Amino acid sequence: MGAVDNPFFARVWTALSAREPQKLRRLREESLAGLTGRVLEVGAGTGTTFALYPSTVTEVVAVEPERRLADIAEQAAARAPVPVRLTTDTIEAFTADEPFDAVVCALVLCSVEDADSVVAQLLSLLRPGGELRYLEHEAGHGMRARMQRVADATVWPRLAGNCHSHRHTEAAIAAAGFEVTQTRREWIFPAWVPMPVNEFTIGRAVRPGG
Numbered sequence: 647m648g649a650v651d652n653p654f655f656a657r658v659w660t661a662l663s664a665r666e667p668q669k670l671r672r673l674r675e676e677s678l679a680g681l682t683g684r685v686l687e688v689g690a691g692t693g694t695t696f697a698l699y700p701s702t703v704t705e706v707v708a709v710e711p712e713r714r715l716a717d718i719a720e721q722a723a724a725r726a727p728v729p730v731r732l733t734t735d736t737i738e739a740f741t742a743d744e745p746f747d748a749v750v751c752a753l754v755l756c757s758v759e760d761a762d763s764v765v766a767q768l769l770s771l772l773r774p775g776g777e778l779r780y781l782e783h784e785a786g787h788g789m790r791a792r793m794q795r796v797a798d799a800t801v802w803p804r805l806a807g808n809c810h811s812h813r814h815t816e817a818a819i820a821a822a823g824f825e826v827t828q829t830r831r832e833w834i835f836p837a838w839v840p841m842p843v844n845e846f847t848i849g850r851a852v853r854p855g856g
Contacts, residue, residue: 656714683747689754693722775856811842824851
């Protein structure tokens with residue numbers, strides 16, 4: 647599995663990432679706070695997070711398979727305060743010679759084909775005691791859950807780069823063998839806004855054994 651060619655989503659995501667709500671940017675900063683050592687970032691997009699890494703990070707290996715987004719991310723990597731190495735592998739095809747101290751996932755586990763297998767792979771790429779930092783869409787409840795299911799079954803994945811809004815992402819993380827140590831839900835826009843991806847989960851999970 648090599649680079650991805652999705653020109654429509656690349657244009658949409660480039661525009662959206664340039665105008666992210668301040669609350670989402672603050673959540674990104676919080677998700678990266680305190681990281682150290684070698685970090686694997688999955689689904690780097692346009693490199694939005696690169697400028698936010700603390701100086702205690704020694705290297706970021708960033709996975710972004712959409713080639714247009716990867717080109718923009720390369721420019722962001724050149725301006726980053728920490729070393730960033732970009733690869734256009736898909737996460738499913740990615741391998742590493744040594745484990746990472748942390749893995750960062752932001753708005754990406756909703757779009758992989760098999761979230762359970764990807765999360766299990768992320769566990770294997772971490773050293774024992776290493777952290778998964780995640781900021782992801784989460785399945786809602788009641789009327790919002792019904793809206794998400796309809797969106798996921800119709801046009802939303804086609805418009806949003808295979809995003810599936812009604813995924814129980816945190817449950818998949820725990821089921822893979824991670825120990826969830828911190829978690830909470832946040833709304834990016836008011837709850838009444840009829841968007842399937844208003845609600846996010848921000849959390850930290852540890853690979854046991856460290």
